[in-house]
Amino acid sequence: MTILLTGANGYIGRRLKHRLLQMPQIRLRLFVKHGQVVMAGERCEIVEGSTFDTESLERALKGIDTAYYLIHSMESANYRELDRQSATNFRDACIRAGVKRIIYLGGLGEKESASEHLLSRIETGEILSARPDQIQTFWFRAGVIIGSGSASFEIIRNLVEKLPFMITPKWVNTLCQPTAERDVIEYLALAAALRYEGNIIIDIGSERMSYKELLLGYAHAVGLERVLVPVPFFTPKLSSYWLTLMTPVPYSVASALIEGLKSEVLVKNDNASRLFPAIRPMKYEDAVKAAVEEIKNTQVLSRWSDTSGTAWEVDHSALADAVFTDRQVVTLGGVEPSRVYATFCSVGGDRGWFGYELLWGIRGFIDKLVGGYGLSRGRRDPHTLRIGDSIDFWKVVDLQENERLLLYAQMKLPGKAWLEWRIKDGSLYQTAYFYPQGLAGRLYWYALIPFHFLVFKGMINSLMNEASKAPMRF
């Protein structure tokens, strides 16, 4: 069976790819906007493109039996319109290519009370399944997904771990039905070979519980005592700011999620248990424990921040034209390049930024205050990196073993910035590049010169110092 997986750089897509490749009868084709972010391999090829580019869709869908649709455009302001167009293009291209089945994962919830984000997910499902005479659609619907790295799970984890006492909005009493990430992936994977005629909507979820029970359930699962006091004066806006400050998600994601919490998201059919009797939905607290264990063991396969978004709309190859640069150079002085490489690849997250952590912390806090990521995204894995990983408010956009790490700044800035480490001719080059936007950008750079002088110089020295002492990791 030849399967097309779209959204293969995304949170669900990366995990589903992993699961599908464990099924020997499947050949996989990944449809991605940026091929450098994913890995091809045996039984797995890559087609670069976009659902807004018909020619690339045609190439991707040639010879495909089943196509997964795991796409959304939430990063754009007009995402509803884009999502409608994207789903229409995809469905029509599938029909033209003779694809037999589309498998889509959307959200639980009803149209009448849906948030803007959920409405867009519902519209996508309706469009994909609007031609039952020509193509079959399996429309899965899931609520809060409990898995390491999922946005909802990171919010729950951060709130509970950081706050022993929580004043919460009234919405914490709204009912939901969370589902373990492992179950979601299993349903999606098994759906490829399921014998079933016609379209179907399959709702997935475990126990019914309120968001308050969700938070307290997490606390119970990890052995913490927490107190929640719901109060009436928490407006959605205030709640979104609070989530932005206390958790890794930026304001745009927090406000979309908060809007969705006003209405119940419950399973409305038993199709999951009828069609997939072998899957016994994991209990909420077991799903929490499994996710926490994955984080502890650094086995996080994907995170909500993996999606490349706007980071790849920028040309990362023209850094030589940057208006401002700060370059520091030191000789390796006998330290193995592989040690230096491993050391700069460990930057960020709990490990920090090689000195002046207070200044980095202040910069991160300012970023949070203006709705950015701040330093709270941390790292997916403390030691290894892959292109597309987020590190605090940076994104890895180039990685060349024992040679180069290039980070693109995703902090709120009046311009575009990169930080690069490169090993060349026995020396380490550390360069910060900045393309200012207008006068504000120029003033920003000049205002930071004294800090850059301290931070960047200290950074390369401390990095080399650590590299010379670092034990090799095998």
Ligand SMILES: NC(=O)c1ccc[n+]([C@@H]2O[C@H](COP(=O)([O-])OP(=O)(O)OC[C@H]3O[C@@H](n4cnc5c(N)ncnc54)[C@H](OP(=O)(O)O)[C@@H]3O)[C@@H](O)[C@H]2O)c1
């Ligand atoms: N994650 C959850 O907690 C959750 C819960 C319930 C339901 N769901 C549903 O599951 C589905 C997948 O969600 P997710 O969390 O995995 O999303 P995600 O991490 O944001 O990934 C979305 C993917 O869509 C790709 N994409 C966007 N526009 C595209 C286009 N025009 N052409 C080709 N690819 C495009 C993105 O590519 P780039 O990486 O290149 O930008 C990205 O890989 C969604 O329908 C969502 O509603 C998710």
